[in-house]
Amino acid sequence: xxxxxxxxxxxxxxxxxxxxxxxxxxxxxxxxxxxxxxxxxxxxxxxxxxxxxxxxxxxxxxxxxxxxxxxxxxxxxxxxxxxxxxxxxxxxxxxxxxxxxxxxxxxxxxxxxxxxxxxxxxxxxxxxxxxxxxxxxxxxxxxxxxxxxxxxxxxxxxxxxxxxxxxxxxxxxxxxxxxxxxxxxxxxxxxxxxxxxxxxxxxxxxxxxxxxxxxxxxxxxxxxxxxxxxxxxxxxxxxxxxxxxxxxxxxxxxxxxxxxxxxxxxxxxxxxxxxxxxxxxxxxxxxxxxxxxxxxxxxxxxxxxxxxxxxxxxxxxxxxxxxxxxxxxxxxxxxxxxxxxxxxxxxxxxxxxxxxxxxxxxxxxxxxxxxxxxxxxxxxxxxxxxxxxxxxxxxxxxxxxxxxxxxxxxxxxxxxxxxxxxxxxxxxxxxxxxxxxxxxxxxxxxxxxxxxxxxxxxxxxxxxxxxxxxxxxxxxxxxxxxxxx
Amino acid sequence: xxxxxxxxxxxxxxxxxxxxxxxxxxxxxxxxxxxxxxxxxxxxxxxxxxxxxxxxxxxxxxxxxxxxxxxxxxxxxxxxxxxxxxxxxxxxxxxxxxxxxxxxxxxxxxxxxxxxxxxxxxxxxxxxxxxxxxxxxxxxxxxxxxxxxxxxxxxxxxxxxxxxxxxxxxxxxxxxxxxxxxxxxxxxxxxxxxxxxxxxxxxxxxxxxxxxxxxxxxxxxxxxxxxxxxxxxxxxxxxxxxxxxxxxxxxxxxxxxxxxxxxxxxxxxxxxxxxxxxxxxxxxxxxxxxxxxxxxxxxxxxxxxxxxxxxxxxxxxxxxxxxxxxxxxxxxxxxxxxxxxxxxxxxxxxxxxxxxxxxxxxxxxxxxxxxxxxxxxxxxxxxxxxxxxxxxxxxxxxxxxxxxxxxxxxxxxxxxxxxxxxxxxxxxxxxxxxx
Numbered sequence: 001x002x003x004x005x006x007x008x009x010x011x012x013x014x015x016x017x018x019x020x021x022x023x024x025x026x027x028x029x030x031x032x033x034x035x036x037x038x039x040x041x042x043x044x045x046x047x048x049x050x051x052x053x054x055x056x057x058x059x060x061x062x063x064x065x066x067x068x069x070x071x072x073x074x075x076x077x078x079x080x081x082x083x084x085x086x087x088x089x090x091x092x093x094x095x096x097x098x099x100x101x102x103x104x105x106x107x108x109x110x111x112x113x114x115x116x117x118x119x120x121x122x123x124x125x126x127x128x129x130x131x132x133x134x135x136x137x138x139x140x141x142x143x144x145x146x147x148x149x150x151x152x153x154x155x156x157x158x159x160x161x162x163x164x165x166x167x168x169x170x171x172x173x174x175x176x177x178x179x180x181x182x183x184x185x186x187x188x189x190x191x192x193x194x195x196x197x198x199x200x201x202x203x204x205x206x207x208x209x210x211x212x213x214x215x216x217x218x219x220x221x222x223x224x225x226x227x228x229x230x231x232x233x234x235x236x237x238x239x240x241x242x243x244x245x246x247x248x249x250x251x252x253x254x255x256x257x258x259x260x261x262x263x264x265x266x267x268x269x270x271x272x273x274x275x276x277x278x279x280x281x282x283x284x285x286x287x288x289x290x291x292x293x294x295x296x297x298x299x300x301x302x303x304x305x306x307x308x309x310x311x312x313x314x315x316x317x318x319x320x321x322x323x324x325x326x327x328x329x330x331x332x333x334x335x336x337x338x339x340x341x342x343x344x345x346x347x348x349x350x351x352x353x354x355x356x357x358x359x360x361x362x363x364x365x366x367x368x369x370x371x372x373x374x375x376x377x378x379x380x381x382x383x384x385x386x387x388x389x390x391x392x393x394x395x396x397x398x399x400x401x402x403x404x405x406x407x408x409x410x411x412x413x414x415x416x417x418x419x420x421x422x423x424x425x426x427x428x429x430x431x432x433x434x435x436x437x438x439x440x441x442x443x444x445x446x447x448x449x450x451x452x453x454x455x456x457x458x459x460x461x462x463x464x465x466x467x468x469x470x471x472x473x474x475x476x477x478x479x480x481x482x483x484x485x
Numbered sequence: 486x487x488x489x490x491x492x493x494x495x496x497x498x499x500x501x502x503x504x505x506x507x508x509x510x511x512x513x514x515x516x517x518x519x520x521x522x523x524x525x526x527x528x529x530x531x532x533x534x535x536x537x538x539x540x541x542x543x544x545x546x547x548x549x550x551x552x553x554x555x556x557x558x559x560x561x562x563x564x565x566x567x568x569x570x571x572x573x574x575x576x577x578x579x580x581x582x583x584x585x586x587x588x589x590x591x592x593x594x595x596x597x598x599x600x601x602x603x604x605x606x607x608x609x610x611x612x613x614x615x616x617x618x619x620x621x622x623x624x625x626x627x628x629x630x631x632x633x634x635x636x637x638x639x640x641x642x643x644x645x646x647x648x649x650x651x652x653x654x655x656x657x658x659x660x661x662x663x664x665x666x667x668x669x670x671x672x673x674x675x676x677x678x679x680x681x682x683x684x685x686x687x688x689x690x691x692x693x694x695x696x697x698x699x700x701x702x703x704x705x706x707x708x709x710x711x712x713x714x715x716x717x718x719x720x721x722x723x724x725x726x727x728x729x730x731x732x733x734x735x736x737x738x739x740x741x742x743x744x745x746x747x748x749x750x751x752x753x754x755x756x757x758x759x760x761x762x763x764x765x766x767x768x769x770x771x772x773x774x775x776x777x778x779x780x781x782x783x784x785x786x787x788x789x790x791x792x793x794x795x796x797x798x799x800x801x802x803x804x805x806x807x808x809x810x811x812x813x814x815x816x817x818x819x820x821x822x823x824x825x826x827x828x829x830x831x832x833x834x835x836x837x838x839x840x841x842x843x844x845x846x847x848x849x850x851x852x853x854x855x856x857x858x859x860x861x862x863x864x865x866x867x868x869x870x871x872x873x874x875x876x877x878x879x880x881x882x883x884x885x886x887x888x889x890x891x892x893x894x895x896x897x898x899x900x901x902x903x904x905x906x907x908x909x910x911x912x913x914x915x916x917x918x919x920x
Contacts, residue, residue: 237712238713238716240709241709241712241713241716242713244705244706244709244775245706245709245710245713245775245776245778245779245856246773246774246775246776246856247713247776247779248769248773248776251769251770251773251776252768252769252776252780255768255769255770256768259767259768262764262767262768266764290668291668291669294664294665294668294669295669297661297665298662298665298666298669298671301662301665337886338882341881341882341885341886341889342878342881342882343845343846343848343849345759345849345852345859346848346849346852346859346862346866346878346881349852349862349863349866349867350684350866353680353684353866353869354676354677354680354681354684355675355676355677356675356677359670359675360668360669360670361669361670361671361672361675363669364669364671430757433757434757434759434760437759437852437853438852438863441669441670447760447763451763451853463756463760466755466756466757466760467752467755467756470755471751471755474755
């Protein structure tokens with residue numbers, strides 16, 4: 001008897017990998033068709049081959065069917081990645097008739113299961129509609145797009161809401177029991193038992209390490225379907241990427257000769273305005289440079305000060321004392337992640353609208369927003385990795401939670417906090433040099449001005465100073481961090 | 486028996502060299518103090534003038550009639566000398582030295598200050614150690630005080646708020662923060678609360694129907710920009726990394742190549758991709774914006790990946806390399822079978838990391854016209870189309886989040902050694918664990 005993989009998880013993961021890979025390939029094919037169509041048919045170059053809504057259903061269905069076929073006739077990409085094989089109970093290659101019946105059963109069971117998942121999401125959509133309707137005051141309903149009851153006196157509305165909730169609960173009970181029935185019939189078995197398809201076909205889903213020796217010898221990658229498929233994926237990705245990103249090497253090389261004025265300008269940096277004022281901007285490059293450094297400094301200080309207390313709220317080991325603190329932890333981590341995902345430059349564009357274009361204050365706020373999130377995450381990870389020994393000792397001695405944080409946690413994290421803050425200052429200097437391009441202040445503002453004016457010699461001077469300042473900060477922060485830690 | 490002259494050369498340190506190093510230390514202390522005090526004075530002046538609301542302080546400071554610049558230099562220099570003679574200056578603290586002498590009499594310190602003033606003014610006395618028999622300066626000879634290493638327990642003894650350098654440091658921090666507030670024009674009066682509330686309210690009502698389809702298309706373009714930049718950077722960075730690894734750079738030629746390459750890469754890395762994009766857009770014209778973005782990310786990726794790769798190469802295990810060299814393998818074979826299997830998984834991990842960074846960068850490279858989702862997002866924000874901007878922001882957040890999560894999971898797997906086996910890729914005979 002063969003030990004088996006944990007059944008439904010491996011099965012669904014493998015299917016997911018194959019399906020997504022095939023969908024991606026069909027997307028590539030669609031892009032290529034769009035690219036080549038105007039070459040052969042007389043349409044305008046920007047013409048797009050229509051892709052109606054039912055084409056989505058066809059594409060999804062066809063790729064799913066292909067994935068099922070592939071998984072049952074050979075070792076598919078997903079099976080290869082997860083190390084699973086379909087074999088006979090003795091661990092040999094399954095004969096054709098078994099594989100055929102397995103394919104048929106898969107084709108019959110997988111689409112209904114996915115449909116059941118889709119239907120089971122309907123009550124959730126109903127609840128969402130209900131809350132939206134109430135929040136916007138349009139009416140009470142649990143069917144998207146249809147208002148069943150208008151908002152009336154509060155007792156009537158309350159009654160409607162209760163009725164709607166009951167109806168949603170009834171729908172949920174029905175659809176979810178249907179989903180459970182489908183899952184139970186086809187998939188949810190105890191570990192070690194075979195799935196529906198395997199039972200019918202008389203095969204097992206085994207780990208590729210546990211099968212017979214002749215199956216275990218792995219052929220070279222270029223003789224397997226998954227290896228060739230990956231090659232196809234890489235090739236089509238390169239081709240499609242080439243098209244989508246509009247790469248045009250002949251143009252690049254021909255234009256390098258045409259834009260010689262740019263190279264000449266860049267090669268002769270002009271430092272005149274380092275200390276002489278630029279009339280329109282009423283600022284010198286040197287002054288802008290100082291402003292840049294101070295923007296980064298202020299943002300780091302402000303960000304660090306805010307991130308310090310917030311990091312305790314985002315540390316799992318301090319915030320697992322009940323549902324409320326856990327909720328705070330989750331919200332803090334979510335906010336950190338969201339604020340961190342928006343780049344500083346996008347923050348600057350948004351804040352420049354509020355504070356005014358070109359002011360260094362906008363730059364400071366943008367840098368600080370990103371710094372709080374990034375440092376908050378780093379800090380709270382640091383808090384999570386502290387030695388719990390002293391904390392437990394203090395708790396055992398009857399210390400309060402704030403005392404534990406003050407005397408047990410903070411002394412352990414101060415050096416790494418300082419190192420992270422230095423590191424962040426380094427990054428902030430980098431970012432503050434370019435933040436002026438989108439409405440923050442600092443040397444980026446000069447860069448933007450010279451770029452728009454086409455004054456390449458001055459632009460070159462600004463770039464050289466930027467490199468110098470980034471280098472200097474990199475070196476300094478590296479040395480200081482070495483000393484701290 | 487070596488001749489006497491050679492013995493002299495082989496002595497641990499010639500006297501003039503020792504003198505120069507002592508002099509260097511004292512001059513370094515003076516320089517550090519001077520820079521610190523000059524910074525403190527300038528910033529205090531700036532902060533005070535702003536705090537007092539004095540307009541045109543530059544005119545006052547810059548005009549020689551009111552306060553000549555050389556006067557400021559002399560005053561600061563004198564302040565440094567006083568500080569160094571009577572207390573422990575910040576330069577002494579940083580370099581870990583102290584002025585020590587036979588006793589603590591104040592007259593010694595006064596004498597030191599006076600002679601040091603005279604010596605600095607005539608310059609001659611400062612360079613006296615060069616020809617002095619005991620390698621001492623005039624001031625030190627007259628007062629009997631000299632710069633010595635700080636004893637280990639000395640710095641522990643005194644709390645920072647009871648030392649002059651501690652106060653100086655505190656003052657610097659305070660003054661820096663105050664002048665930082667003025668320099669960065671922090672003012673909440675400029676805050677347009679009206680616009681902010683309006684913006685936030687509209688940002689929370691994303692226009693899914695109008696923007697989602699084109700947003701996803703832009704997102705695809707962004708991801709492909711990052712992907713193409715990373716993929717095209719890999720072969721170049723891979724081959725350059727062998728030239729940029731310190732342990733492989735033996736001999737003067739390779740050493741020279743190594744140094745030049747490191748400097749160039751370092752400069753390339755210090756220029757942000759957005760700045761590269763500005764240059765490349767002019768070359769490939771704004772009509773091919775994504776191409777410019779790819780080129781900018783590509784240049785930056787090459788320099789970053791080469792650095793990461795070559796640092797990994799510098800820390801490889803020499804055992805397998807030597808073993809394969811001992812079998813008489815060619816240089817190519819040594820690299821292929823001795824080095825590549827060791828670096829494959831770290832390289833993949835670095836590349837994934839770089840792709841992750843490139844996706845982040847690609848979302849913003851559009852603000853200067855480099856294509857991708859950033860270009861549209863920037864337009865929407867400038868035109869205050871907040872409902873549409875919100876859709877793009879949500880898409881960016883989701884993408885960055887997913888990329889971050891996936892790449893960190895995959896990297897973890899590579900670092901634990903569970904990644905790709907070199908044998909699979911290079912058609913080597915495989916060793917299997919047979920039960």
